[in-house]
Amino acid sequence: MEQRTLRVTGRLGLHARAAANLVRIASQFHSTITLQRLDNSVEADAKSILSILMLAASRGTELRVTAEGEDAPGALNAVLGLFARDFDEPEVAKHQPRDAIKEEIRCKGLGVSAGVAMGRVLRLQDGTRDVYRAEIDGSDVERERRRFRAAVRLSRRQLEAIKERAEKELGRGHAYIFDAHLLFLEDAKLTRDVEQYIVEKRANAEWAAKVVGDRLLSIYMQINDEYLRERGSDIEDVIQRLLANLTGEGRSQPRLTEDAVIVAQDLLPSTIAELDLNHVRAIATDAGGWTSHMAIIARGLGLTAVVGLRDFYHRTRTGDQLIVDAQRGEVILNPSAASIQRYEFTSQSSSPPLPSQSSERGPVVTEDGVSIALRANIELPTEFESVKRYGACGVGLFRSEFLLSRPGLLLSEDEQFKAYRALAEMAGPDGAVVRLFDLGGETGYELSERPERNPALGLRAIRFGLKNVSVMRAQVRAILRAASFGPLRIVIPMVSDVADVMRAKQIIAEEWNTLETEVSSKPGIGAMIEIPSAVLTADKIASEVDFFELGTNDLVQYTLAVDRGNDAVSDWFRTLHPAVLFGINRSLEIARDHNIPAIVCGEMASTPAYVVLLAGMGAVDLSMTPAAIPRVRSTLAQINTVEASELARQCLECATADEVEGLVRDGFARRWPNLFSPQTLPAEPTTN
Numbered sequence: 001m002e003q004r005t006l007r008v009t010g011r012l013g014l015h016a017r018a019a020a021n022l023v024r025i026a027s028q029f030h031s032t033i034t035l036q037r038l039d040n041s042v043e044a045d046a047k048s049i050l051s052i053l054m055l056a057a058s059r060g061t062e063l064r065v066t067a068e069g070e071d072a073p074g075a076l077n078a079v080l081g082l083f084a085r086d087f088d089e090p091e092v093a094k095h096q097p098r099d100a101i102k103e104e105i106r107c108k109g110l111g112v113s114a115g116v117a118m119g120r121v122l123r124l125q126d127g128t129r130d131v132y133r134a135e136i137d138g139s140d141v142e143r144e145r146r147r148f149r150a151a152v153r154l155s156r157r158q159l160e161a162i163k164e165r166a167e168k169e170l171g172r173g174h175a176y177i178f179d180a181h182l183l184f185l186e187d188a189k190l191t192r193d194v195e196q197y198i199v200e201k202r203a204n205a206e207w208a209a210k211v212v213g214d215r216l217l218s219i220y221m222q223i224n225d226e227y228l229r230e231r232g233s234d235i236e237d238v239i240q241r242l243l244a245n246l247t248g249e250g251r252s253q254p255r256l257t258e259d260a261v262i263v264a265q266d267l268l269p270s271t272i273a274e275l276d277l278n279h280v281r282a283i284a285t286d287a288g289g290w291t292s293h294m295a296i297i298a299r300g301l302g303l304t305a306v307v308g309l310r311d312f313y314h315r316t317r318t319g320d321q322l323i324v325d326a327q328r329g330e331v332i333l334n335p336s337a338a339s340i341q342r343y344e345f346t347s348q349s350s351s352p353p354l355p356s357q358s359s360e361r362g363p364v365v366t367e368d369g370v371s372i373a374l375r376a377n378i379e380l381p382t383e384f385e386s387v388k389r390y391g392a393c394g395v396g397l398f399r400s401e402f403l404l405s406r407p408g409l410l411l412s413e414d415e416q417f418k419a420y421r422a423l424a425e426m427a428g429p430d431g432a433v434v435r436l437f438d439l440g441g442e443t444g445y446e447l448s449e450r451p452e453r454n455p456a457l458g459l460r461a462i463r464f465g466l467k468n469v470s471v472m473r474a475q476v477r478a479i480l481r482a483a484s485f486g487p488l489r490i491v492i493p494m495v496s497d498v499a500d501v502m503r504a505k506q507i508i509a510e511e512w513n514t515l516e517t518e519v520s521s522k523p524g525i526g527a528m529i530e531i532p533s534a535v536l537t538a539d540k541i542a543s544e545v546d547f548f549e550l551g552t553n554d555l556v557q558y559t560l561a562v563d564r565g566n567d568a569v570s571d572w573f574r575t576l577h578p579a580v581l582f583g584i585n586r587s588l589e590i591a592r593d594h595n596i597p598a599i600v601c602g603e604m605a606s607t608p609a610y611v612v613l614l615a616g617m618g619a620v621d622l623s624m625t626p627a628a629i630p631r632v633r634s635t636l637a638q639i640n641t642v643e644a645s646e647l648a649r650q651c652l653e654c655a656t657a658d659e660v661e662g663l664v665r666d667g668f669a670r671r672w673p674n675l676f677s678p679q680t681l682p683a684e685p686t687t688n
């Protein structure tokens with residue numbers, strides 16, 4: 001055995017190109033060669049690039065090099081020589097660290113969740129629906145391993161071709177990174193682990209590659225050295241290539257570092273549900289609008305978010321520095337020193353104060369004595385705590401589809417039962433309304449084999465349940481069983497008319513009859529009123545349900561035929577359009593006539609100015625993002641519903657959204673100047 005200690009002297013430490021050269025030299029010897037950090041004993045195999053990079057050996061790190069085997073002396077000399085020659089790096093590469101050539105780039109979008117935040121880009125690729133987990137038979141294990149090896153071979157051929165072209169066009173100094181990619185691809189740490197995962201977990205090759213890749217990436221993202229950590233994006237590239245070659249597309253799902261800013265083309269709820277959002281500083285996406293689910297969740301969690309950035313994603317690399325400024329609806333990639341200084345000033349002076357605990361709870365009473373229930377909309381269990389914190393009257397909407405973290409992976413009845421039981425116990429005597437899975441559409445959980453041409457008008461919500469009855473039955477059973485632990489109600493999403501309601505009720509009744517456990521009272525059944533056909537036939541629906549739940553987000557989308565997640569048409573997404581107000585008013589009236597409650601639960605119910613109009617139309621039950629409750633409470637406590645209904649009446653007579661907004665802007669500012677600053681009212685139309 002031969003051993004020596006040395007110190008890393010290169011300015012960029014033991015980075016990807018240096019590591020690639022080390023692997024090449026080390027692989028010429030039979031001996032095992034290890035590098036061990038003297039400060040923390042972390043050890044690496046000198047023949048594995050992934051292992052070397054994970055040493056995170058920056059300049060100044062002391063290493064012990066050990067060679068063991070028949071040619072150990074020669075091996076040790078060769079390695080020491082390479083360190084002494086500064087890894088044989090070409091001059092051009094030595095003097096061009098990537099940071100030096102990065103320019104500040106600014107992009108405009110739509111700030112959907114307040115705040116200003118700075119951090120490091122973590123790119124999430126939008127390929128979720130193509131990476132699925134499949135259980136395979138023992139007899140198929142070999143086939144999956146062969147598929148994986150074929151994908152590695154194909155990726156290698158692609159990378160060699162790219163490298164050749166880069167060498168010709170850019171010169172050897174710039175093509176080196178593809179050497180590193182090739183070594184990642186063939187590194188036993190990746191290939192052996194993927195094959196082992198396939199065998200041990202009986203998993204399909206895509207899934208195994210994704211899990212192992214994510215693991216590597218998450219370790220990499222925790223490296224302290226900035227330059228080395230940035231190389232995580234190279235590993236990400238290789239994994240994505242492999243997945244693409246296996247499935248057509250793929251994406252990685254790393255665990256998050258402290259300062260991650262998620263950048264994605266579109267962030268699907270399934271992705272959000274999987275992330276540890278405690279570590280996320282902000283979100284920036286190419287797509288999205290005010291009521292897209294990503295925006296709703298970001299607001300719920302108090303995460304700064306800017307959406308609608310068009311082609312921003314392609315301009316970023318994992319590890320880049322980024323400022324997300326939701327106040328200005330802007331992101332700044334690779335900010336200059338001056339921008340960083342401005343950011344530090346802005347974030348200290350104008351970040352919204354964190355929503356504090358609310359001492360008030362239960363319903364709010366308006367000036368003229370009308371009692372209005374304030375409930376919470378909940379997507380993730382991490383939000384449970386906020387129900388108590390903000391004094392909500394239980395949960396008015398539990399978006400149960402967020403329990404499903406991955407397409408194709410439905411939770412078992414028992415797993416769901418545990419989740420609904422926890423919800424029931426947490427919600428207390430005010431209870432919780434569980435919405436049956438609203439799968440499909442924008443939520444990206446579609447379990448169908450083929451992508452739909454027009455998902456928002458496709459097999460979404462209750463339509464999905466009625467076509468996948470076993471999925472629906474398992475969910476219904478889980479809710480019914482959990483109802484022994486606290487008052488739960490069931491709401492049926494996106495019903496077209498009373499026929500959808502009858503079919504769903506039939507299934508619920510059948511499951512109720514098969515229940516063996518004692519449930520003291522049968523959960524009430526409600527219908528979401530969120531598409532125009534349901535509004536127009538609301539009287540028929542009202543006779544068959546225990547309550548209405550008005551989904552104003554979808555009601556705007558479907559009444560106005562405006563995709564709620566498409567920033568290109570966000571100018572047409574007008575919550576205060578008279579047609580939308582008409583739908584809300586009519587549904588509330590019909591609920592009153594039939595003596596059933598109506599909960600208004602879309603984003604409209606989180607916005608103080610809109611809430612006054614809702615109260616003016618007679619709404620007495622609202623459900624919203626928990627953090628909005630204190631604001632809505634204080635607004636409603638100071639208004640008089642008689643005056644609000646006069647304003648609502650005038651709005652209902654308007655012809656356009658502009659007219660309604662004008663009335664609200666002027667009327668509210670005149671009547672309640674202390675309650676509404678200009679920023680909290682609809683903006684003046686801009687003249688071009």
Ligand code: PEP
Pocket residue numbers: 397399438530550551552553554555601602603
């Ligand atoms: C709505 O449509 O307003 C609603 C509450 O449901 P979601 O936003 O989940 O579609």
Ligand code: MG
Pocket residue numbers: 530551553554
């Ligand atoms: Mg909806």
